[in-house]
Amino acid sequence: MVAEQNRISGQNLRLIPGGLSSSGAVHAGDLGCLRVVPDALTLEQVMGRSALSTMLDGPSLAHSIDREQSEEIFSSTGKLGREIRPFNRVYENRGYSDDSTSLLAAFRDMTAMLDGEGDVSRAIMRGLISPDTLGEILASPEGVHLEVAMDVSEFTGYRSWLIYIAKNAPERDPIVPVGEMVWSTEKDRSVPTEAPERRVQKVIDQGYRFVSTFNADQAEQVYDLWSDTFGWSYEEIENLRRRLHEGDERLWLSAVVDPEGNIVAAATAEKLDIPDQNGNLSLVENTEWRTKDGYQGKGLMTATLDMLNVQILRDLRPEEGDKLPLIYAECNYQSRSDRAGHGAGFAIPQRVIDGYLIPQVIVQNVNIGDNQPVPSDKLRDFTFMYLPAEIINAHYSLQQVEAMLGNLVT
Structure with missing residues (x-):
């Protein structure tokens, strides 16, 4: 680690420590802003004065309290706008911005809540920005709070960046130094040596099969x-089952079933559309990666992710000139789920940007029951990964997707 630190400083790079935050190879649990705001916080404090005014002056709030909210799941992506989310976080998903002044003002408004009377101990903002806006943020005092910055031009069709900027309360410090997490995940970067269809076939050859839904008998x-592991309630599992059977266009599931009909590995994905300059960018979080104890080491999770990506790219297959979805994952560092991500073709975005080192690590975001030997009161840190357009174009063509879909038992 010392040698790596010396190498980085020798390149005259400025280390952006990435705040003390994290986000989810897990879930974030969308419980609804109005129902979980601590009593000490006003709605104006949570949403910001201008956002609250827009909400109250705009369409009736009732239009957002629809049937979908009556069938809540443990959401990973959250919603557009600002909300209080589990694990004492104020979280904002924003559309495209080329105005660093207003963006940073909104971020400072959120971070002020860390010193308030409520329980908020983490403020995190995620959104799309222009290259100039990124440069201005990096040069500002708030630049030290950039956790993730990724060039998404290959997904939007124009020069643009996805950022996570976050600040934690002092007590919400990382389990291990951010620099150590950067070094460990950087040295373990890898590229899969087998195509997705081959990885899937190896699992099938062991007697397993893949499903995209589950029945009531399998909900348990x-x-x-x-x-x-992730904090799902039985009701949320049932809600997910119903929404999958009803064809919810924002949700996907990939699961492995053993010869006896038991689900032994599963992952899910959830879509959030972020406004950009040309419509929306579909952010699809690939999450809740879990293999049953005793079934690890068989390649089940990597193939599960392959089959999950196949379903996403079947449904979000771009027409000529349309955008690819940005499929991403927030991978638990403590259990090193980034290794499974690499196996399925995911990659960590480049970390050196204009002479700055961006961690691409989300620190102390949520809790996961991963049985790792860390203090019980510590949350988890996550490595941000995504499925590159190069991988999608090479392994998920229309013909390849159709062929792999033949492995799904519905």
């Missing part, structure tokens, strides 16, 4: 996988 099996 999914609950056993996700309840202690």
Whole structure:
């Protein structure tokens, strides 16, 4: 680690420590702004004065309290706008901005809540910005709070960046130094040596099969996988099951079933459309990666992710000139789930940007029951990964997707 630190400083790079935050190879649990705001916080404090004014002056709030909210799941992406989310976070998903002044003012408004009377101990903003805006943020005092910065031009069709900028309260410090996490994940970068269809076939050859939904009899099996690990309730599992069967266009599931009909590995994905200059960019979080104890080491999770990506790219297959979805994952550092991500073709964005080192690590974001030997009161840190357009174009053509879909048992 010392040698790596010397090498970095020798390149005259400025280390952006990335705040003390994290986000989810896990879930973030969208419980709805109005229902979980601590009593000490006003709605204006949570949303910001201008956002609150827009909400109250605009369409009725009732239009957003629809049937979908009556069938809530443990959401990873959250919604557009600002909300209080589990693990004492104020979180804002923003559309495209080329105005660093207003963006940073909104971020400072959020970070002021860390010193308020409520329980908020993490403020995080995620959004799309222009290259000039990124440069201005990097040069500002708030630049030290950039956790993730990724060039998404290949997904939007114009020069643009996705950022996570976050600040934690002092007590919300990382389990290990951010620099150590950067070094460990950087040295373990890898590229898959097999095509997705081959990885999937190897699992099938072991007697397993893949499904994209589960029935009522299997709900308990999914609950056993996700309840202690990710915090899902049985009701949320049932809601997910119903929404999958009803064809919810924002949700996907990939699961492995053993010869006895038991689900032994599962992952899900959730879509959030972020406004950009030319419509929307679909952010699809690939999350809740879990293999049943005793079934690790068989290649089940990597193939599960392959089959999840196949479904996403079937449904979000771009027409000529349309955008690819940005499929990403927030991978638990403590369990090193980034290794499974690499195996399925995911990559960590480049970390050196205009002479700055961006961690691409989200620190102390949420909790995961991963049985790792860390203090019980510590949350988890996450490595940001994404599925590059190069991988999508090479391995998920229309013909390849159709062929792999033949492995799904519905």
